[in-house]
Each structure stands twice: as C-alpha cells, then as structure tokens.
Amino acid sequence: MKLFRDRPATKPKAADDKKSFKEQVGALKNLPKFFRLIWETSPAMTIGNLVLRLVKSTLPLSMLYVGKLIIDEVIRLIDVTGDRDLNYLWLLVAAELGLAIVSDLINRGITLLDSLLGDLFSNKTSIQLIEHAATLDLTQFEDATFYDKLERARRQTVTRVVLMSQVLSQLQDIVTIGFLAVGLVAFNPWLIVILLIAVIPSFLGETHFNERTYSLSRSWTPERRELDYLRYIGASDETAKEIKTFNLSGFLAERFKLLSDKYYLLNKSLIIKRAVWGIALSALGTLAYYGAYVFILAQTVTGAITVGSLTFLAGSFSNMRGLLQGIMMRFSQIAESALYLQDLFDFLELKPQITPPTNPLPVPRPIQQGFTFEQVGFKYQNSERWAVRNLSFHLRAGEKLALVGENGAGKTTLVKLLARLYEPTEGRILLDGVDLREYDLNDLRHQVGIIFQDYVRFQMSASDNIAIGQISNIRDTERIQGSAQKSLADPVIQRLPDKYDQVLGKRFNKGVELSGGEWQKVALARAYMRDAQLLILDEPTSALDARAEHEVFIRFSELIAGKTAVLISHRFSTVRMADRILFLEQGQLKELGSHEELLAQNGKYAELFKLQAKGYL
Numbered sequence: 001m002k003l004f005r006d007r008p009a010t011k012p013k014a015a016d017d018k019k020s021f022k023e024q025v026g027a028l029k030n031l032p033k034f035f036r037l038i039w040e041t042s043p044a045m046t047i048g049n050l051v052l053r054l055v056k057s058t059l060p061l062s063m064l065y066v067g068k069l070i071i072d073e074v075i076r077l078i079d080v081t082g083d084r085d086l087n088y089l090w091l092l093v094a095a096e097l098g099l100a101i102v103s104d105l106i107n108r109g110i111t112l113l114d115s116l117l118g119d120l121f122s123n124k125t126s127i128q129l130i131e132h133a134a135t136l137d138l139t140q141f142e143d144a145t146f147y148d149k150l151e152r153a154r155r156q157t158v159t160r161v162v163l164m165s166q167v168l169s170q171l172q173d174i175v176t177i178g179f180l181a182v183g184l185v186a187f188n189p190w191l192i193v194i195l196l197i198a199v200i201p202s203f204l205g206e207t208h209f210n211e212r213t214y215s216l217s218r219s220w221t222p223e224r225r226e227l228d229y230l231r232y233i234g235a236s237d238e239t240a241k242e243i244k245t246f247n248l249s250g251f252l253a254e255r256f257k258l259l260s261d262k263y264y265l266l267n268k269s270l271i272i273k274r275a276v277w278g279i280a281l282s283a284l285g286t287l288a289y290y291g292a293y294v295f296i297l298a299q300t301v302t303g304a305i306t307v308g309s310l311t312f313l314a315g316s317f318s319n320m321r322g323l324l325q326g327i328m329m330r331f332s333q334i335a336e337s338a339l340y341l342q343d344l345f346d347f348l349e350l351k352p353q354i355t356p357p358t359n360p361l362p363v364p365r366p367i368q369q370g371f372t373f374e375q376v377g378f379k380y381q382n383s384e385r386w387a388v389r390n391l392s393f394h395l396r397a398g399e400k401l402a403l404v405g406e407n408g409a410g411k412t413t414l415v416k417l418l419a420r421l422y423e424p425t426e427g428r429i430l431l432d433g434v435d436l437r438e439y440d441l442n443d444l445r446h447q448v449g450i451i452f453q454d455y456v457r458f459q460m461s462a463s464d465n466i467a468i469g470q471i472s473n474i475r476d477t478e479r480i481q482g483s484a485q486k487s488l489a490d491p492v493i494q495r496l497p498d499k500y501d502q503v504l505g506k507r508f509n510k511g512v513e514l515s516g517g518e519w520q521k522v523a524l525a526r527a528y529m530r531d532a533q534l535l536i537l538d539e540p541t542s543a544l545d546a547r548a549e550h551e552v553f554i555r556f557s558e559l560i561a562g563k564t565a566v567l568i569s570h571r572f573s574t575v576r577m578a579d580r581i582l583f584l585e586q587g588q589l590k591e592l593g594s595h596e597e598l599l600a601q602n603g604k605y606a607e608l609f610k611l612q613a614k615g616y617l
C-alpha cells in the first residue's frame with residue numbers, strides 16, 4: 001500500500017482500496033450474471049459466437065497434425081526412387097489450405113458477432129442505467145459518493161464489452177489447449193510441467209499488478225471526476241465567456257496540471273515496475289521453452305521421433321505456451337474487469353429510500369382539503385444543519401401561496417418536500433388528512449407540476465422542450481402550442497426559423513439560442529402542459545422583464561383558477577397577487593397571511609416589502 005501513503009484523508013479507506021487476489025477471484029462470480037445479460041441481449045448471436053469459437057478451437061491441432069503428415073510425406077518421397085506418387089501429398093496440402101480458409105472465415109465471423117453483440121450489449125446497459133437512475137432519490141444524486149458510483153458504472157457500459165470477447169476467447173483457448181495437450185502428453189507428459197513452469201510466474205506478476213492498477217484507479221475516482229470537470233469547464237461553450245472575461249484559463253490549466261501530474265507519477269511508477277517484472281518473468285518463460293525445444297531436438301537426432309513429429313511437437317509447444325500465457329494474462333484482466341463489473345451491478349442494485357407503500361392510495365381527485373405540514377424538519381445528507389424545521393401550516397386546496405424569504409431560507413427545500421422529492425427528517429406532511437407516504441408515488445408526482453429555478457434547457461426542439469411537462473402528450477401539437485400561448489412562449493417560437501421544430505440551444509448544428517427570459521417562457525409552458533392539481537413555480541419569472549412578468553402572472557392566476565399553486569419569488573409585486581404569503585427565515589416559518597394582513601402586522605415581510613417598494617420609486 002506504499003502507493004497510497006500520501007493520499008488525502010478524504011480517500012476511501014485503504015482496506016477498501018486494496019483488492020486482494022482472493023477478491024479478484026471472488027469477483028468472477030459476477031460473470032454468470034454478466035453472461036445472462038449478454039444472453040438476454042441476443043440468444044441467437046451468443047449461440048452463434050460459441051459455436052464458431054468451439055469449431056475454431058479444434059483448428060490449431062488439426063493444422064499442426066496435417067503439417068506433420070506433410071513433412072513426413074515429403075521426407076518419405078525424397079527417399080523413394082523411381083516414380084513418385086504425389087497424390088497423397090497434394091491431398092494433404094489441399095486439406096491444410098482448406099483448414100486455413102475455414103480458420104480465416106471463422107475469425108471474421110467471430111469478430112463480426114463480437115462487435116454486433118458488443119454494441120447491442122452496450123446499448124442495453126446504457127438504457128438500463130438511465131432507467132435505473134430514474135428510480136433513485138434526488139438526495140442520492142446530491143451525494144458525492146453516489147456520483148462516483150454512477151461514474152464508474154457509466155464507464156462499464158462501454159468498456160465491459162471487451163470483457164465478453166475476453167471470456168469467450170478464454171473458453172476457446174482452454175478447449176484448444178485441451179486438444180493440443182492430448183498430443184503433447186502422448187509424447188511426453190513432462191513437457192506439460194515445463195510449460196506450466198514457464199507461464200505461472202508471469203501469471204502471478206500480472207495478477208499482482210492488475211490489482212494495483214485497479215486499486216489506484218478506484219481510489220482516484222473523485223479526482224478523475226474533477227479532472228473531467230476541469231477539462232469540461234476549460235473548453236466548453238457554456239463557460240467560455242466567463243473563462244475569457246475572468247481570464248481563468250491559466251488557473252484551470254494549473255489546477256488540472258497539479259492533479260493530473262500527481263496521478264501520472266503514481267501511475268508511471270506502477271507501469272515501470274510492471275514492465276520490469278514483466279521482462280524478467282517472461283525471460284524465465286523463454287528459457288523453459290528453449291529447454292523443452294532442446295529436449296525435442298535431441299530426441300529427433302537420436303531417431304526416437306520423426307522430423308514431422310518434431311515440427312508437430314515444437315509447434316504444439318510453442319502454440320500452447322502462447323495460449324497458456326494468453327489465458328493467464330487474460331485471467332487477471334478478466335478478474336480485474338469482473339471487479340469493475342461489480343461497480344455496475346452495485347449501481348443497478350442501489351435502492352431508493354423513497355418508495356411507494358404496499359397498498360398505495362390514489363391521489364384524491366379533486367383534492368379536498370389540501371396539504372398540511374406538521375412540525376416538518378429536513379436535514380440534507382452530510383449536513384448537520386436543519387434546512388427547514390418546525391414547519392406547521394395548511395395549504396388549502398385551490399389556494400395560491402407565495403413563499404418568501406432570503407437566499408437559503410429553505411423555500412426550494414419546502415417545495416421539494418411537498419412534491420415528495422425529499423422525505424421529511426422529522427414531522428409529516430398530510431394530503432387530505434393522509435400522510436403523503438401513503439399515496440402512490442407516481443400518481444403523486446403526476447399530480448404535482450414543478451418548474452424549478454434551475455430548470456433544464458434541453459437541447460431539443462421547442463416543441464419537445466414544452467412537451468417535457470407532460471411527455472405522454474409529445475405528439476399533441478395543439479396542446480403544446482396552447483401551453484406556449486398561455487406562457488407567452490408562442491410569439492418567441494413563431495419568430496424562430498423552424499418554429500416549433502426549431503432545435504434550441506447551441507450544442508447542435510442547427511440550434512438557435514434564446515435569451516434567459518425567452519427560455520423561461522418556454523420552460524413555463526411545461527407547467528401548462530401538465531394536468532397537475534398542484535403547480536409549483538420556483539422563481540419562474542426572475543429573468544422576465546417587468547411587463548412580461550406582470551402579464552405572465554395575471555394569466556397564471558386566471559388560467560390555473562381552481563388549482564392549488566405555490567409560487568416562489570423575490571419580487572413583491574408578484575408575491576402580493578397570492579392569496580397568502582408564507583415568510584421563511586432560516587428554515588423557520590416567521591409570518592403567514594395575506595399581503596394586507598402581513599403589512600398590518602408590520603413585521604419582517606412589511607419591512608422587506610417597503611424596502612423594495614422604495615427601490616421602485
């Protein structure tokens with residue numbers, strides 16, 4: 001563990017980093033599961049692949065044997081005086097040619113099937129990854145260790161395809177060796193022993209260094225993630241303007257260099273050690289091989305075996321040495337890959353903590369009483385501080401409630417609790433008198449529409465960007481355009497060259513970028529797409545100009561009449577349109593009432609309202 005002596009304290013524990021040989025072998029238990037996935041990807045291609053490889057494994061022995069027969073026949077013919085009958089010789093040559101052609105064809109077939117099956121497998125696991133990620137909790141995504149796991153799993157979907165070819169080649173080579181060994185044992189069993197002496201040291205060396213490489217790369221996952229991030233922000237359209245104006249490129253390059261150099265040095269010393277040991281151990285193998293070769297030569301010279309047998313044995317021996325070495329090296333690689341595979345399976349086995357109950361209730365239609373917070377508190381993972389605490393209030397059905405408070409007061413946290421994206425750490429939230437946890441999770445999410453302040457600007461068409469609010473209606477043009485009209489996005493989209501089919505954003509070739517306010521209008525249309533009973537808008541108008549904001553809100557209150565809504569805004573001109581206002585301070589409910597009531601109370605809300613009103617004068 002010398003390598004990790006200078007690792008910072010935040011690294012995973014050393015015991016966790018170091019994967020012993022036993023663990024490597026233990027990781028092979030992942031292979032059946034892996035092959036089940038491959039089999040499910042395409043049974044026909046898997047069988048085809050196996051059959052071709054089985055046939056292929058008989059070819060080396062057949063070719064060597066035909067080669068021996070050819071040489072023995074040639075030597076026999078040299079001694080024949082008079083007319084020589086060459087038919088048998090030509091037959092043998094034709095057989096060898098046939099075998100060579102078949103071998104070529106099979107090789108092509110195997111490569112073809114490996115690559116097709118590999119592509120399908122990679123697509124399948126990528127989809128599985130996306131689908132599984134969707135089942136997990138939001139809090140899990142906010143956790144750095146989870147992200148590392150996700151990152152490692154993501155790498156597996158593409159790189160593990162190689163593992164399939166490796167395992168199949170391994171099986172194929174083992175069968176080939178079995179065939180060759182029969183010939184070798186028939187001649188002299190000791191040759192097999194020499195062969196093992198030649199390859200076992202290399203195998204042990206490889207295993208040792210594979211384990212080191214894995215440990216290093218695993219313990220560096222957070223740094224590699226940081227390196228990827230630095231590479232991304234250092235050369236990306238999203239960050240270019242700030243990198244330029246703040247002249248950050250030198251700073252980023254230096255930070256990248258520091259981190260990458262450290263990894264490079266650790267890795268370099270490992271690679272050098274590996275190379276030195278590799279050379280020494282394989283020299284040992286070469287020595288053993290030549291020992292056996294001398295032995296076979298001596299046997300031929302004394303006439304104990306024919307020249308044909310000499311070529312057959314030498315060929316077999318050399319073939320087997322190559323194959324055995326390959327098998328042993330591949331074994332370490334397979335064991336290592338199987339360890340990585342563990343990351344993929346670990347990720348796929350992660351379970352969300354927010355789960356539906358055994359007998360879920362449907363969300364009432366319509367909601368009768370509304371939502372009740374009872375002494376609700378919430379702490380973020382890895383945080384000692386309560387983000388919100390002791391929250392008790394009632395959100396009436398059909399009511400428009402505005403949340404107000406300074407930055408970090410807990411407004412976004414509160415609405416995430418309402419949508420059951422987070423589970424209260426203490427207290428409970430009721431919907432029509434029943435705990436939110438009793439309701440069907442999908443139905444609940446369906447009935448709640450949220451437009452977040454950091455909504456996603458999907459680099460897709462304008463139409464898709466709106467349909468995201470209710471993706472099952474992606475083909476409902478009328479509904480999409482209707483929603484755009486309600487959110488004032490329609491005039492923006494009408495001006496685009498491809499109208500609703502216009503790809504938005506700069507990432508793709510034909511994309512057109514919108515201004516911040518224009519994007520917000522598009523995102524807002526998502527709220528109108530949804531058939532939700534509760535709409536939550538988290539600072540949806542912060543980028544709109546004053547006139548647009550006013551218009552959006554007048555329309556909003558008209559259009560969602562009857563629905564329950566929660567608005568978060570820092571603009572009091574907007575907030576005052578709500579039925580009631582909830583004022584949060586450091587995660588606690590400070591004031592609750594209508595605009596007029598809160599002004600009359602002359603508390604914190606009134607103070608901030610007056611402050612802002614003055615600014616407008």
Ligand SMILES: Nc1ncnc2c1ncn2[C@@H]1O[C@H](COP(=O)(O)OP(=O)(O)OP(=O)(O)O)[C@@H](O)[C@H]1O
Pocket residue numbers: 142380381383387405406407408409410411412413414
């Ligand atoms: N993912 C997170 N992990 C840990 N702490 C968080 C996380 N998100 C928010 N917080 C903390 O929780 C508190 C409440 O945050 P929240 O986002 O709810 O505030 P807000 O009132 O919506 O703020 P703003 O007006 O700036 O949007 C803040 O102190 C914040 O630092």
